[in-house]
Amino acid sequence: MxxxxxxxxxxxxxxxxxxxxxxxxxxxxxxxxxxxxxxLHAWVTLDRDNAITTAKTYSKEAEKGELRGPLHGxxxxxxxxxxxxxxxxxxxxxxxxxxxxxxxxxxVSKLRAAGAIILGKTQTTEFALFDPAPTRxxxxxxxxxxxxxxxxxxxxxxxxCPAALGSQxxxxxxxxxxxxxxxxxxxxxxxxxxxxxxxxxxxxxxVGLLTRTVEDAALLxxxxxxxxxxxxxxxxxxxxxxxxxxxxxTTPRIGIPREFFWNHSSNExxxxxxxxxxxxxxxxxxxxxxxxxxxxxxxxAAHRIIMTTEAATYHEETxxxxxxxxxxxxxxxxxxxxxxxxxxYLKSQRIxxxxxRETDSSLRNYDCYLTPATPxxxxxxxxxxGDPAFNAPWSFCGFPTITIxxxxxxxxxxxxxxxxxHPFDEQHLLQTAHRCEKVLTPKSEPHDTD
Amino acid sequence: MxxxxxxxxxxxxxxxxxxxxxxxxxxxxxxxxxxxxxxLHAWVTLDRDNAITTAKTYSKEAEKGELRGPLHGxxxxxxxxxxxxxxxxxxxxxxxxxxxxxxxxxxVSKLRAAGAIILGKTQTTEFALFDPAPTRxxxxxxxxxxxxxxxxxxxxxxxxCPAALGSQxxxxxxxxxxxxxxxxxxxxxxxxxxxxxxxxxxxxxxVGLLTRTVEDAALLxxxxxxxxxxxxxxxxxxxxxxxxxxxxxTTPRIGIPREFFWNHSSNExxxxxxxxxxxxxxxxxxxxxxxxxxxxxxxxAAHRIIMTTEAATYHEETxxxxxxxxxxxxxxxxxxxxxxxxxxYLKSQRIxxxxxRETDSSLRNYDCYLTPATPxxxxxxxxxxGDPAFNAPWSFCGFPTITIxxxxxxxxxxxxxxxxxHPFDEQHLLQTAHRCEKVLTPKSEPHDTD
Numbered sequence: 001m002x003x004x005x006x007x008x009x010x011x012x013x014x015x016x017x018x019x020x021x022x023x024x025x026x027x028x029x030x031x032x033x034x035x036x037x038x039x040l041h042a043w044v045t046l047d048r049d050n051a052i053t054t055a056k057t058y059s060k061e062a063e064k065g066e067l068r069g070p071l072h073g074x075x076x077x078x079x080x081x082x083x084x085x086x087x088x089x090x091x092x093x094x095x096x097x098x099x100x101x102x103x104x105x106x107x108v109s110k111l112r113a114a115g116a117i118i119l120g121k122t123q124t125t126e127f128a129l130f131d132p133a134p135t136r137x138x139x140x141x142x143x144x145x146x147x148x149x150x151x152x153x154x155x156x157x158x159x160x161c162p163a164a165l166g167s168q169x170x171x172x173x174x175x176x177x178x179x180x181x182x183x184x185x186x187x188x189x190x191x192x193x194x195x196x197x198x199x200x201x202x203x204x205x206x207v208g209l210l211t212r213t214v215e216d217a218a219l220l221x222x223x224x225x226x227x228x229x230x231x232x233x234x235x236x237x238x239x240x241x242x243x244x245x246x247x248x249x250t251t252p253r254i255g256i257p258r259e260f261f262w263n264h265s266s267n268e269x270x271x272x273x274x275x276x277x278x279x280x281x282x283x284x285x286x287x288x289x290x291x292x293x294x295x296x297x298x299x300x301a302a303h304r305i306i307m308t309t310e311a312a313t314y315h316e317e318t319x320x321x322x323x324x325x326x327x328x329x330x331x332x333x334x335x336x337x338x339x340x341x342x343x344x345y346l347k348s349q350r351i352x353x354x355x356x357r358e359t360d361s362s363l364r365n366y367d368c369y370l371t372p373a374t375p376x377x378x379x380x381x382x383x384x385x386g387d388p389a390f391n392a393p394w395s396f397c398g399f400p401t402i403t404i405x406x407x408x409x410x411x412x413x414x415x416x417x418x419x420x421x422h423p424f425d426e427q428h429l430l431q432t433a434h435r436c437e438k439v440l441t442p443k444s445e446p447h448d449t450d
Numbered sequence: 451m452x453x454x455x456x457x458x459x460x461x462x463x464x465x466x467x468x469x470x471x472x473x474x475x476x477x478x479x480x481x482x483x484x485x486x487x488x489x490l491h492a493w494v495t496l497d498r499d500n501a502i503t504t505a506k507t508y509s510k511e512a513e514k515g516e517l518r519g520p521l522h523g524x525x526x527x528x529x530x531x532x533x534x535x536x537x538x539x540x541x542x543x544x545x546x547x548x549x550x551x552x553x554x555x556x557x558v559s560k561l562r563a564a565g566a567i568i569l570g571k572t573q574t575t576e577f578a579l580f581d582p583a584p585t586r587x588x589x590x591x592x593x594x595x596x597x598x599x600x601x602x603x604x605x606x607x608x609x610x611c612p613a614a615l616g617s618q619x620x621x622x623x624x625x626x627x628x629x630x631x632x633x634x635x636x637x638x639x640x641x642x643x644x645x646x647x648x649x650x651x652x653x654x655x656x657v658g659l660l661t662r663t664v665e666d667a668a669l670l671x672x673x674x675x676x677x678x679x680x681x682x683x684x685x686x687x688x689x690x691x692x693x694x695x696x697x698x699x700t701t702p703r704i705g706i707p708r709e710f711f712w713n714h715s716s717n718e719x720x721x722x723x724x725x726x727x728x729x730x731x732x733x734x735x736x737x738x739x740x741x742x743x744x745x746x747x748x749x750x751a752a753h754r755i756i757m758t759t760e761a762a763t764y765h766e767e768t769x770x771x772x773x774x775x776x777x778x779x780x781x782x783x784x785x786x787x788x789x790x791x792x793x794x795y796l797k798s799q800r801i802x803x804x805x806x807r808e809t810d811s812s813l814r815n816y817d818c819y820l821t822p823a824t825p826x827x828x829x830x831x832x833x834x835x836g837d838p839a840f841n842a843p844w845s846f847c848g849f850p851t852i853t854i855x856x857x858x859x860x861x862x863x864x865x866x867x868x869x870x871x872h873p874f875d876e877q878h879l880l881q882t883a884h885r886c887e888k889v890l891t892p893k894s895e896p897h898d899t900d
Contacts, residue, residue, distance in 0.1 A: 232803075309792040316793055338793050342755075343763040345792035353682075 003028035008074060008162040008216035009243075015073050021059040022073025026051055026117065029075055033160045036449050039141060041134040042151040042160060044080045045088050046120040051075060054117045070223060072115030077155045077164035079148075080121040081128050082108055083196035091198045092124040092133060092148075094325045095318065105196025106228045107165060107207055114223045119161050122151030125385060128167055128200045129311060131327035132385050137179060138446035139413050143378040146176030147385030149208060153180040156210045158446050163220055166208035168395055169200040169307055171374075171388025173208025174418055178373035178403045179386065181414030181446065183433075185209040185217040186391075188423045189398025190235040192221075193228035201310035202233075203349070204303070204395050214434040217402065218242035221426060237424045245427055252432040254280065254419075255290030255366035264389060266376045272415045273372045276406045279439045280370075285432075290369060293358030295351060300389060302348035302355075303396040309345050312337035356397045360423070363399075367428050373403040373416035390418060400426050402433045406440040412447065453478035454609040458524060458666035459693075461612055465523050471509040472523025476501055476567065479525055483610045486899050489591060491584040492601040492610060494530045495538050496570040501525060504567045520673060522565030527605045527614035529598075530571040531578050532558055533646035541648045542574040542583060542598075544775045545768065555646025556678045557615060557657055564673045569611050572601030575835060578617055578650045579761060581777035582835050587629060588896035589863050593828040596626030597835030599658060603630040606660045608896055613670055616658035618845055619650040619757055621824075621838025623658025624868055628823035628853045629836065631864030631896065633883075635659040635667040636841075638873045639848025640685040642671075643678035651760035652683075653799070654753070654845050664854065664884045668692035671876060687874045695877055702882040704730065704869075705740030705816035714839060716826045722865045723822045726856045729889045730820075735882075740819060743808030745801060750839060752798035752805075753846040759795050762787035806847045810873070813849075817878050823853040823866035840868060850876050852883045856890040862897065 003011065003025045014020035030048065037043060058073040078084060081091050083101035085108075090096045103109075108118065123133035125148040135150035137143040138158045145154045149166030153176035156164050166173040168186045177184025185208065192207035199205055207224070211217045222243065227236040256277065262270060281287050312319075312334045319326065319334050326334070363369065375387050394401045400423070403416040417436065421429030453461065453475045464470035480498065487493060508523040528534060531541050533551035535558075540546045553559075558568065573583035575598040585600035587593040588608045595604045599616030603626035606614050616623040618636045627634025635658065642657035649655055657674070661667045672693065677686040706727065712720060731737055762769075762784045769776065769784045776784070813819065825837050844851045850873070853866040867886065871879030 305792075310796060313793040313796040338791060340792040341788060342759040342790040342792045342795035343766055343788050345795060346760060346763040 004032040004159040006162065007213045008211055009213065009219055011074055011162055012070060012072070012219070015062055016067060018062065022055040022062060022117065023059040025073065026055040026075050029119065029161055032158070036158050036160060039449060040136050040138055040154050040158065042122055042154040044090055044121045044123055044151065047087055047118060051117050051119050058115065058117065068113070068115030070114055070219065071111065073117060074115070075117045075119035075161050076111055077119055077122045077152055077161040078108060079152050079164065079166050080124050081167060081198040082165055084108055084118055084121065087118065087121065089121065092126045092128070095322060101196070103196060106193035106230060107224045108196065110224050122149070122155055122164055124148050124150065126327045126330055127198065128169065128172060130329035130333070132382055136382070137378050138449050139181065140411070140448045143380050143413065144179065144382055144385050146179035146378060148172040149176050149210065150385065152210045153177050153182060156212060157182045158449055163209065163211045163216055166210050167197060168206045168208045168391070169204045170303065170395055171391025173210065174391045174401055174403045175374055175386055175388055177210055178416030179378035179414065181405045181416070183211045183214055183217050184403045185221065186395070186401045187221060187225065187426055188400045190233050191225050191400070191424065191426070193231040193234050195228055195230035199314055201307040203306050203310060206395060214402070214404065214430055214437045215243060215246060218246060218430050235424065240427050242427055242430050246431060246434045248431045250431070251284055251286055252367045252435060253286045253365070254368060254370045254432070255363070256287055256370055257290045257292045260292060260296065261371045261390060264375045265372050268409050269372045269374070269376060269415060272407050273417060276417050276440050277370070280436065283435070283439045285435070287370070290366060291362065293355065293362045295355040295358050296393065298351045299355055299393045299396050302351040303392045305340060305344055305348040306352065308333055308337035309340045352396055359397050359399060363420070363422060367421070368432055369420040371418045371420070373418040377409050377413035377415055394420050399423055400429050402429055404433050404436045404440060405442065407442055408444060454482040456612065457663045458612040458661055459663065459669055461524055462520060462522070462669070465512055466517060468512065471512060472505040472567065473509040475523065476505040476525050479569065479611055482608070486608050486610060489899060490586050490588055490604050490608065492572055492604040494540055494571045494573055494601065497537055497568060501567050501569050508565065508567065518563070518565030520564055520669060521561065523567060524565070525567045525569035525611050526561055527569055527572045527602055527611040528558060529602050529614065529616050530574050531617060531648040532615055534558055534568055534571065537568065537571065539571065542576045542578070545772060551646070553646060556643035556680060557674045558646065560674050572599070572605055572614055574598050574600065576777045576780055577648065578619065578622060580779035580783070582832050586832070587828050588899050589631065590861070590898045593830050593863065594629065594832055594835050596629035596828060598622040599626050599660065600835065602660045603627050603632060603634070606662060607632045608899060613659065613661045613666055616660050617647060618656045618658045618841070619654045620753065620845055621841025623660065624823055624841045624851055624853045625836055625838055627660055628866030629828035629864065631855045631866070633661045633664055633667050634853045635671065636845070636851045637671060637675065637876055638850045640683050641675050641850070641874065641876065643681040643684050645678055645680035649764055651757040653756050653760060656845060664880055664887045665693060665696060667852065668696060668880050685874065690877050692877055692880050696881060696884045698881045700881070701734055701736055702817045702885060703736045703815070704818060704820045704882070705813070706737055706820050707740045707742045710742060710746065711821045711840060714825045715822050718859050719822045719824070719826060719865060722857050723867060726867050726890050727820070730886065733885070733889050735885070737820070740816060741812065743805065743812045745805040745808050746843065748801045749805055749843045749846050752801040753842045755790060755794055755798040756802065758783055758787035759790045802846055809847050809849060813870070813872060817871070818882050819870040821868045821870070823868040827859050827863035827865055844870050849873055850879050852879055854883050854886045854890060855892060857892055858894060
């Protein structure tokens, strides 16, 4: 098997057993990138030379049995909003086209400490907001890969790297992962440090993880989670060994909040989620219809107010002097959002607190909610990166979510389900996701890459 | 000695030793109230009958050696913004003139659990903001007692009750305590629950404690501190036994941020603080001039933006239908503050975070800062409750502060010093305050009460 096809966990195991060297893995990935990148545009910056130098050093270390950590010699893609020391970080914007960060984002330095190799920076929408990246969907290049973590999703789904960092403020990890047929994990707000990540919205920003298996997401989460004094929103909750508990045989109790999600789903998505439900039930899961809390109806409006006002406030000063360097969607958004009254912002925060409390109590009877990951498969065209409506509520309340591939449309586009778990209980969420993965994930690969 | 003259600690000790009954104490306080209240207007509601019934029961229990807690049988005054179950809570407003709360504020129920008797509700400015209470300064009735905890300060300073609850968003505990010649303690933001307290500003509101000695403040803090699941801003920091450590002989290192405070103080206040410094130095304290952090210059503006927009947002809905029931200052403030853009609010919050970090680092070389508690003694007239400029910065960053009486003006009005301590280290703050109290507090009593 070509090493680029290995999952993160498989590659790590082979490197630890000296059956694969970091350099062999990297060379296979670079070859894959060279063949696909001209069609897909997943990368802003490929750090080829540094990656090769590092892979050579790490190969020698591995040969001697000196392993830096669980990710020793594994190349990882980093969304281009994460600071990478001495490696250009553009945020997908002309404004930062020459910006070389003086330090690593906390999660990037944790990756390095675990032995990972920073392969390069992946495409993002402008400042992780609405102006799309040039990346194309590997399953059909006429379609968006989703956003804002567009490059990370396309790269992981095609084997350009086994895993990548993304981020999510609305639906920026779950949506592109689902559109590209891979695993996307958005852990609990406060689980992963955002220090050194260009902010969209302080209140809503999450680091996201993109992989091809649930086990890989668990490995990455174990490696990156934890309190960071440089991000005051992180918590000191214990970090369990997620991978060792993945095969827990407990029957998952799954709540289905049909009303909102079925009303807003295309027929193909509805058929897909119903098939998924049936398979899960046949496989022993307990599925029951769940009611969403009352405050859910205000969630999308309040989410948008918080996100846009925080983003606009962050950009206000730069916007005054460099308006023309912003792309059209953000250029229109900033001045509009600056007109939001503080009382609207504060009421939105109040709705957020209420929704957190109500969801905590609604979800108490279940291990997780199950919903479609997106209302439709990846839309045609690159003007929009699709609709985050199914993901934004969980970014709003900060509960952890994961998407698992659940089939293909007639036209061969991936669909995914989304699970929503309890705060700081990624363990149960990953267990249920692992069970879903076994019965739902189709054995197929992206095909519009030539 | 008349029992009303006893401090909280003295009264508690005598009750524990069966040398005083709760009923004797209450009767002495009620007699004092009956003689002074017509001149001072410290109370909105006096819960005379319930207090007598409770004091009788508690007297019998004490007689049998059955003590509910450290405050068994001690009557306490409660600012009229704290919910008291079945006891009217007006917030100083016409809008709530008939409001009977269905539950106790967390700190009120903690008082009850410790054996305290809720004596009544003390006067507050309207919704703890700018429209003054009818309360007069017991040292000179032509002068304001300060606000917003006007009634609590006047009641404690005249022996109507040994201690009272107040609150502080700008300077609402420290200022009236200093104007009335007593101890005011504003613990760290997050130390005391605000659940069941009518909010001014969620970000800035603190519960405050008013007593006549530092030891009493320590006793009250011990009784009330702690995490409350109903107030998500409270912390689970350990609560040391503050009283037993009060006489710690360590030399306090005190920083004096002269520049801002001297520039804004009257001559009498400057003379008083310089005398206080000299006495403390003679008494072994190390005093050195301290520099305030750069962000201090933006603190008052940012504090006002956060306070007024949060307050206006809280009142917005009621204001739409009952505008005419608000008093003039709040009636003018609400519509103005509703025009504040969210970006101004968010920037003010950013300044707050910066000021917290910078103050944390500036204060590292000292046990505390020492400043005058107020720019002047209590101003003449009841139209304004005075200037919170010396207190608001510490409400803004949430660091604990305490005021200790430090002398009288030529005209017989009290002056106080203010100490600013480290977050969640009320212990050292109380130790230093106790030392200050020994060398600074004049032996005199309010005299304009007849």
